[in-house]
Amino acid sequence: MDLFLAILIILVLLVVAFKGVKILRPYEKGVVERLGKYSRTVESGLVIIIPFVETIRKVDMREQVVDVPPQEVITKDNTVVVVDCVIFYEVVDPFNAVYNVVNFYQAITKLAQTNLRNIIGDLELDQTLTSREQINSQLREVLDLATDKWGTRVVRVEIQKIEPPTDIVEAMSKQMKAERMKRAAILEAEGYKQSEIKKAEGDKQAAILEAQGKAEAIKAVADADKYQEIAIAEGEAKAILTVYGAIHEGNPTNDLLAIKYMEALQKVADGKATKIFLPLETSGVLGSIAGISELFKEKDKEDKEIQPMKVKVKTDI
Numbered sequence: 001m002d003l004f005l006a007i008l009i010i011l012v013l014l015v016v017a018f019k020g021v022k023i024l025r026p027y028e029k030g031v032v033e034r035l036g037k038y039s040r041t042v043e044s045g046l047v048i049i050i051p052f053v054e055t056i057r058k059v060d061m062r063e064q065v066v067d068v069p070p071q072e073v074i075t076k077d078n079t080v081v082v083v084d085c086v087i088f089y090e091v092v093d094p095f096n097a098v099y100n101v102v103n104f105y106q107a108i109t110k111l112a113q114t115n116l117r118n119i120i121g122d123l124e125l126d127q128t129l130t131s132r133e134q135i136n137s138q139l140r141e142v143l144d145l146a147t148d149k150w151g152t153r154v155v156r157v158e159i160q161k162i163e164p165p166t167d168i169v170e171a172m173s174k175q176m177k178a179e180r181m182k183r184a185a186i187l188e189a190e191g192y193k194q195s196e197i198k199k200a201e202g203d204k205q206a207a208i209l210e211a212q213g214k215a216e217a218i219k220a221v222a223d224a225d226k227y228q229e230i231a232i233a234e235g236e237a238k239a240i241l242t243v244y245g246a247i248h249e250g251n252p253t254n255d256l257l258a259i260k261y262m263e264a265l266q267k268v269a270d271g272k273a274t275k276i277f278l279p280l281e282t283s284g285v286l287g288s289i290a291g292i293s294e295l296f297k298e299k300d301k302e303d304k305e306i307q308p309m310k311v312k313v314k315t316d317i
């Protein structure tokens with residue numbers, strides 16, 4: 001009998017210890033109720049409650065995710081798109097999370113779906129496809145404000161997919177293809193334009209350089225010709241001065257000048273011309289030539305007179 005009583009007492013103590021001693025993990029908090037009424041909120045660690053009088057409800061404080069099911073939403077331009085999203089939230093007040101909402105998962109799912117319809121309903125299809133960040137931000141603000149009394153905080157909202165109808169997708173694909181072809185044509189035209197401009201600039205520079213080279217060559221040739229003509233002119237001038245000095249130093253007679261003049265006339269008449277024009281200044285020289293011819297005539301006359309005398313002498317002998 002005593003052994004049975006001891007065993008019974010031990011079992012009762014074990015049950016009391018099991019019911020009265022609770023262990024909360026580091027990411028958990030507990031809401032303690034005494035006889036169905038809120039008593040206190042306890043932190044993580046070892047917690048002792050009164051068995052059969054107090055109960056504890058554990059609340060997970062970690063960040064959690066809610067996957068909102070896909071739904072059809074009508075945009076502002078009456079296009080039906082299928083949209084779904086995910087919501088990341090965390091509990092900040094265990095009391096409100098336990099007592100202010102019955103089923104938090106269902107409540108936040110329905111709230112997200114209704115507000116998603118409102119937000120996308122104010123946007124056109126193109127805006128809906130390109131404004132995911134805007135949709136995420138607006139939806140997070142609405143959900144965070146609505147779930148504040150539930151003791152939770154919406155950390156972020158992410159749109160997983162936005163699917164337009166098949167015909168819209170095909171039309172968008174064609175439009176995108178046309179835009180890409182347009183951009184490709186524009187880029188090709190721009191490239192050709194730049195190429196032609198560069199080519200024209202290259203031809204221009206080549207022509208400028210060629211013209212500069214020719215100008216410099218012409219200038220060099222002109223300088224050389226100029227130097228040559230100057231040298232020739234200086235040589236001729238010196239030669240003339242030398243001849244002129246020699247003539248004056250030699251004191252030439254008119255006879256000598258006439259002979260030189262005739263030699264010059266021989267060279268002038270050596271060409272193919274049938275007429276020769278003599279300058280007016282040659283009258284003095286012509287006079288000298290006439291005098292020389294008279295001398296030649298007189299000499300010929302004397303020679304003729306001497307020849308008969310020689311013949312006569314020979315006859316007499």
